[in-house]
Amino acid sequence: xxxxxxxxxxxxxxxxxxxxxxxxxxxxxxxxxxxxxxxxxxxxxxxxxxxxxxxxxxxxxxxxxxxxxxxxxxxxxxxxxxxxxxxxxxxxxxxxxxxxxxxxxxxxxxxxxxxxxxxxx
Amino acid sequence: xxxxxxxxxxxxxxxxxxxxxxxxxxxxxxxxxxxxxxxxxxxxxxxxxxxxxxxxxxxxxxxxxxxxxxxxxxxxxxxxxxxxxxxxxxxxxxxxxxxxxxxxxxxxxxxxxxxxxxxxxxxxxxxxxxxxxxxxxxxxxxxxxxxxxxxxxxxxxxxxxxxxxxxxxxxxxxxxxxxxxxxxxxxxxxxxxxxxxxxxxxxxxxxxxxxxxxxxxxxxxxxxxxxxxxxxxxxxxxxxxxxxxxxxxxxxxxxxxxxxxxxxxxxxxxxxxxxxxxxxxxxxxxxxxxxxxxxxxxxxxxxxxxxxxxxxxxxxxxxxxxxxxxxxxxxxxxxxxxxxxxxxxxxxxxxxxxxxxxxxxxxxxxxxxxxxxxxxxxxxxxxxxxxxxxxxxxxxxxxxxxxxx
Numbered sequence: 001x002x003x004x005x006x007x008x009x010x011x012x013x014x015x016x017x018x019x020x021x022x023x024x025x026x027x028x029x030x031x032x033x034x035x036x037x038x039x040x041x042x043x044x045x046x047x048x049x050x051x052x053x054x055x056x057x058x059x060x061x062x063x064x065x066x067x068x069x070x071x072x073x074x075x076x077x078x079x080x081x082x083x084x085x086x087x088x089x090x091x092x093x094x095x096x097x098x099x100x101x102x103x104x105x106x107x108x109x110x111x112x113x114x115x116x117x118x119x120x121x
Numbered sequence: 122x123x124x125x126x127x128x129x130x131x132x133x134x135x136x137x138x139x140x141x142x143x144x145x146x147x148x149x150x151x152x153x154x155x156x157x158x159x160x161x162x163x164x165x166x167x168x169x170x171x172x173x174x175x176x177x178x179x180x181x182x183x184x185x186x187x188x189x190x191x192x193x194x195x196x197x198x199x200x201x202x203x204x205x206x207x208x209x210x211x212x213x214x215x216x217x218x219x220x221x222x223x224x225x226x227x228x229x230x231x232x233x234x235x236x237x238x239x240x241x242x243x244x245x246x247x248x249x250x251x252x253x254x255x256x257x258x259x260x261x262x263x264x265x266x267x268x269x270x271x272x273x274x275x276x277x278x279x280x281x282x283x284x285x286x287x288x289x290x291x292x293x294x295x296x297x298x299x300x301x302x303x304x305x306x307x308x309x310x311x312x313x314x315x316x317x318x319x320x321x322x323x324x325x326x327x328x329x330x331x332x333x334x335x336x337x338x339x340x341x342x343x344x345x346x347x348x349x350x351x352x353x354x355x356x357x358x359x360x361x362x363x364x365x366x367x368x369x370x371x372x373x374x375x376x377x378x379x380x381x382x383x384x385x386x387x388x389x390x391x392x393x394x395x396x397x398x399x400x401x402x403x404x405x406x407x408x409x410x411x412x413x414x415x416x417x418x419x420x421x422x423x424x425x426x427x428x429x430x431x432x433x434x435x436x437x438x439x440x441x442x443x444x445x446x447x448x449x450x451x452x453x454x455x456x457x458x459x460x461x462x463x464x465x466x467x468x469x470x471x472x473x474x475x476x477x478x479x480x481x482x483x484x485x486x487x488x489x490x491x492x493x494x495x496x497x498x499x500x501x502x503x504x505x506x507x508x509x510x511x512x513x514x515x516x517x518x519x520x521x522x523x524x525x526x
Contacts (some may be wrong), residue, residue: 015158029183029340030352082144085371088340090136095341097138098125098145117292117340120182 020044021055023110025064030119031087034071045106055102057089058102060112086118129154132150136345140335141377148345155342159330160195166316168328171202174282178273179207179228181221181238184288186350187339188331192286193232206280207232210272211240212265213248217356224351231349239276241268249357255520258357264517265357267509271501274325282325289329292336292370298388299366311395314388319502335381337374466472473504 011036025041032039049059061083065074076083082102089096091104106112125135125145133147146154177192179185189207196203197327207307209225211218222238229236242248245268253261277285294314301310317328333338343350373380494500496508507515 024224028352030354033354040501085368088337090344093148093345094124094136095138098135113344115340115344116352117183117336118371119354120180 019047021047021106021110023106023108024113025060025068026111026113028113029088029116031114031116033109034069034077035064036070043068044098053104056102056106057091057092057096057104057112060106061102083114084118086116088115088117089113090115137341138339140374141382142338143378151338152342152345155158155334155338156191156194156198158197161335162316162333163195163201163330164199166328168286168317168330169201169203169284172204173202174204174206174280174284175282176206176208176237176273176277176280176285177234178285178287179209179225180288181209181224181228181351182288183340183348183350183352184290184293184331184336186224186288186348187343188286188288189232189234190346190348191226191342192330193234205232205234206282207234207236208273208276208280208282208285209236209238210269211238211242212269213241213250214356215250217353221351221353224349225347236281237261237276239272239279241272244272245270245510246276247514247517252517253357255517261357264513265355265511271508271510273327274501277325284326284328286328286330288331288339290331290334290336290339291385292367292374294329294332294388295384296364296366296370298384298391299369300364302388302391303366307391307395310388311392314385314392324502327375333382333385335378369459 022042022044025043026039027035027037027041035041038042045055045060045063047055049055055063061078065078075084077087079085083089089101091099092111093113096104127133127135127150128144129150130147133149135145136148137146137151138144139146139151169175175192177185177189179189189205192203192205195201196205207225207229209222211222225236225238228234240248249261249265249268252264256264257455273285273287277283297313298310301307301313316330316332316359317326319325319327342348370381373384494503494505496503496511497506498511499508501508501510503509505512
């Protein structure tokens with residue numbers, strides 16, 4: 001452990017730019033049609049959520065709905081505040097079920113892929 | 122949490138969690154086991170014989186793309202000796218089918234398989250665009266569904282092929298089981314669970330080698346093998362995006378992933394109770410398949426039915442079958458559409474050179490197996506005088522706006 005004291009925290013009332021994470025979010029299997037017909041979205045997202053906790057996949061999904069998705073059919077992506085059943089998530093190519101699903105804390109440089117299994121050929 | 126290691130090789134990082142048994146696998150082991158399980162299904166159901174020509178019903182979507190890829194791999198690995206061809210249907214919907222047909226064309230090159238595309242226009246004289254122009258969007262799926270079903274058969278006949286494989290997966294089968302259960306349609310439920318259909322009654326048999334494969338695993342297989350597929354939604358029925366049976370299946374899977382194969386198994390068990398049911402589940406299930414000498418790797422948990430069940434109910438099932446035979450035959454309508462007039466009207470397409478003699482006399486109300494008749498107009502298998510497609514065409518052709526002759 002370093003003995004150097006961490007930089008003094010700025011007073012809370014001063015606006016400072018929030019630190020951000022750079023990640024890549026991808027949509028495929030038909031989901032790209034909800035996201036401007038674009039598969040790959042390099043994004044900068046806040047490091048922490050509203051409560052000040054590290055940003056999780058659940059927060060990312062909310063962020064995507066509020067900021068990235070232009071399509072109004074949110075229900076094709078989110079149902080009852082959770083990702084729609086039938087949409088798979090791969091975190092750096094691993095099934096999100098191996099990574100804690102919505103609770104996974106996003107790291108800088110992560111690649112998060114949303115794949116729909118719901119669409120036909 | 123530390124990354125989990127693959128349950129099989131115990132060296133690579135696990136990337137997949139299997140829905141059927143929660144097993145955590147690395148990419149390589151997942152691809153291997155997925156293929157092994159499809160192979161198991163194929164062998165234990167005796168799907169193919171050496172030298173057989175098989176058409177893969179190919180839409181360019183995930184299921185049929187994975188099917189084509191896996192069959193190519195297995196055919197080479199296990200020397201099935203089958204001759205694989207891609208068969209695609211062009212419904213004639215601008216802006217929908219065009220892109221997926223492009224995908225199929227690429228697949229044909231990637232998998233080195235011949236490709237045949239048959240269009241509704243050439244088969245029926247109508248594209249779906251024209252159908253919708255005439256009847257509107259409501260109910261157009263009925264037309265499309267009936268036309269597609271026959272189109273695959275007709276395409277196969279054109280190619281001289283007697284076996285069409287389709288990409289129906291476990292989720293599809295589970296969904297169909299639920300839908301037929303909700304409709305109270307046990308005969309159809311029975312047929313939909315069979316891995317092979319139509320082999321007796323029609324010249325072209327159908328099978329679903331991915332019947333026990335989870336949709337999730339199909340998508341992951343396509344992803345990890347970097348297969349080239351196309352996802353789309355029909356522009357005429359965007360609400361078909363979600364059937365409620367589909368939503369139910371996906372919600373169940375979320376809570377208990379094994380539910381999908383459980384529904385498939387339940388459907389197979391119910392099918393055994395249905396009169397006239399021919400096939401049952403994977404033959405490794407309790408029944409010592411007589412022709413299973415070729416099953417070299419019998420103990421791969423490939424099909425969904427290997428959970429040590431017994432078939433003790435078969436005798437009871439037989440008795441029930443005998444009792445219910447009549448009732449069910451009366452109830453087993455192929456279609457809800459009834460035709461009152463049967464005036465002769467030319468099919469848009471001259472009758473196929475299918476060698477099927479026209480047999481207008483076979484529709485006498487003989488209490489035989491109902492499905493053995495043929496359509497008076499086109500010779501396609503039908504339990505009614507006219508097959509469904511000809512009935513629909515009859516209505517369409519009457520309403521064709523200012524036809525140009």
